[in-house]
Structures are given as C-alpha cells and as structure tokens.
Amino acid sequence: xxxxxxxxxxxxxxxxxxxxxxxxxxxxxxxxxxxxxxxxxxxxxxxxxxxxxxxxxxxxxxxxxxxxxxxxxxxxxxxxxxxxxxxxxxxxxxxxxxxxxxxxxxxxxxxxxx
Amino acid sequence: xxxxxxxxxxxxxxxxxxxxxxxxxxxxxxxxxxxxxxxxxxxxxxxxxxxxxxxxxxxxxxxxxxxxxxxxxxxxxxxxxxxxxxxxxxxxxxxxxxxxxxxxxxxxxx
Numbered sequence: 001x002x003x004x005x006x007x008x009x010x011x012x013x014x015x016x017x018x019x020x021x022x023x024x025x026x027x028x029x030x031x032x033x034x035x036x037x038x039x040x041x042x043x044x045x046x047x048x049x050x051x052x053x054x055x056x057x058x059x060x061x062x063x064x065x066x067x068x069x070x071x072x073x074x075x076x077x078x079x080x081x082x083x084x085x086x087x088x089x090x091x092x093x094x095x096x097x098x099x100x101x102x103x104x105x106x107x108x109x110x111x112x113x114x
Numbered sequence: 115x116x117x118x119x120x121x122x123x124x125x126x127x128x129x130x131x132x133x134x135x136x137x138x139x140x141x142x143x144x145x146x147x148x149x150x151x152x153x154x155x156x157x158x159x160x161x162x163x164x165x166x167x168x169x170x171x172x173x174x175x176x177x178x179x180x181x182x183x184x185x186x187x188x189x190x191x192x193x194x195x196x197x198x199x200x201x202x203x204x205x206x207x208x209x210x211x212x213x214x215x216x217x218x219x220x221x222x223x224x
Contacts, residue, residue: 004157035214042214042215042216042217043158043201043214044214088155090157090158092157102148102160102163103158103160104160105156105157105158105159106157107156107157108155108156108157110155
C-alpha cells in the first residue's frame with residue numbers, strides 16, 4: 001500500500017531533550033516536506049526536500065533540522081525542543097516538485113514538550 | 115502568491131449537495147487550484163485539482179469560471195463522514211509556494 005509513515009505517533013518529552021521524528025514513504029517520491037499544525041495558525045511548512053541531499057527552509061524552520069540521505073526517508077530533528085514546539089506534525093511527499101499540489105500526507109505526530 | 119478566501123464554516127445535512135466557494139482574485143496565469151480534505155487528527159488528503167472550466171472525479175467536482183477569480187468545490191450527496199475541513203490552495207507548479215489557509219469546516223448533520 002502506498003503510504004507515508006511517521007514515528008512516533010505520540011510523544012511527550014521535556015525541554016532540551018533531543019528528539020527525532022521519522023518519516024518514510026514507499027512511493028519513490030522525490031519531494032518531501034514537514035508541516036506543523038497549530039490551532040488558529042493552520043498548516044505551516046517547516047522544511048522541504050526536492051531530492052536526496054537537497055533540503056531547504058519553509059516558513060517556520062527555526063528550532064528544527066532535517067536530512068535527506070535516502071530518497072524514502074526524511075527525518076525531522078529537534079535538537080533542543082521547547083514548549084512552543086508542542087504541535088501536530090505532518091510529513092508529506094509528492095512525486096516531484098512539479099506535482100507539489102498532489103501531496104500525500106502521513107498520519108501525524110502529536111508532540112508535547114513540557 | 116494568490117490569497118484565497120473561504121467561508122470559515124458550513125453546515126449541511128446528509129444527502130444534500132454541498133458547494134464550497136473559494137475566492138482568489140489575484141490568481142496568476144500559471145496558478146492551479148487544488149482542494150484538500152482533512153479529518154480531525156489526520157493529514158490532509160488531496161481531493162481535486164483544476165486549471166479552468168470543470169473537473170470531476172469520483173469524489174467531487176471543481177467548477178472554475180472563465181475569469182478564474184473563484185472556484186467551487188461541489189460534494190454530491192454528502193454523508194456524515196464528509197464532516198471535515200476543506201482547504202482551497204492556489205499556486206504555481208513547480209514553485210514551492212503551496213500554502214494552506216484556514217479552510218472551511220464542513221459539518222454534516224443527520
């Protein structure tokens with residue numbers, strides 16, 4: 001089944017403790033991205049990647065890192081999480097940047113930073 | 115980047131046709147119009163995309179007038195499971211300028 005998977009689905013952590021949220025897609029998509037969703041603010045893009053070893057900042061990249069060493073994986077790294085990073089996170093992918101508007105989204109990761 | 119305006123919320127009843135209109139007065143020549151659906155605590159799901167006139171798939175229809183300054187997502191005979199937030203996005207492919215607005219919260223009642 002074609003899908004985007006994220007792990008973990010739920011995570012409660014403390015301020016400053018480094019964490020990684022994994023994202024994997026099995027559709028051989030070139031384009032991948034991370035979003036966060038907050039009440040009243042909607043979905044905002046954090047980082048995106050047009051292909052392996054190519055990443056770029058989205059609208060809200062502060063406090064986050066990403067890497068794209070393999071085509072299928074696009075982990076989101078929070079080196080020193082803070083409470084304002086408490087949010088619902090979604091990973092997404094599309095065949096290429098040319099099909100950007102037909103993105104497949106993962107199930108989401110709900111992160112709480114205390 | 116064309117700004118979009120949608121109603122914040124809409125109510126409907128099972129079996130009715132629902133039309134959600136999105137205004138995008140500043141749409142550019144190369145912009146496409148795309149609609150997504152999002153259920154609570156799930157990722158958005160692509161519904162339909164169009165450039166002009168009418169597009170129909172198994173889920174919905176998208177009507178785009180000649181001036182392209184608005185578009186209407188039409189959901190035929192909605193059911194309770196169509197209760198979701200619907201997002202209208204307008205932008206150029208392949209630029210990375212995809213933006214989700216607040217969306218329209220559709221509530222389908224029995």
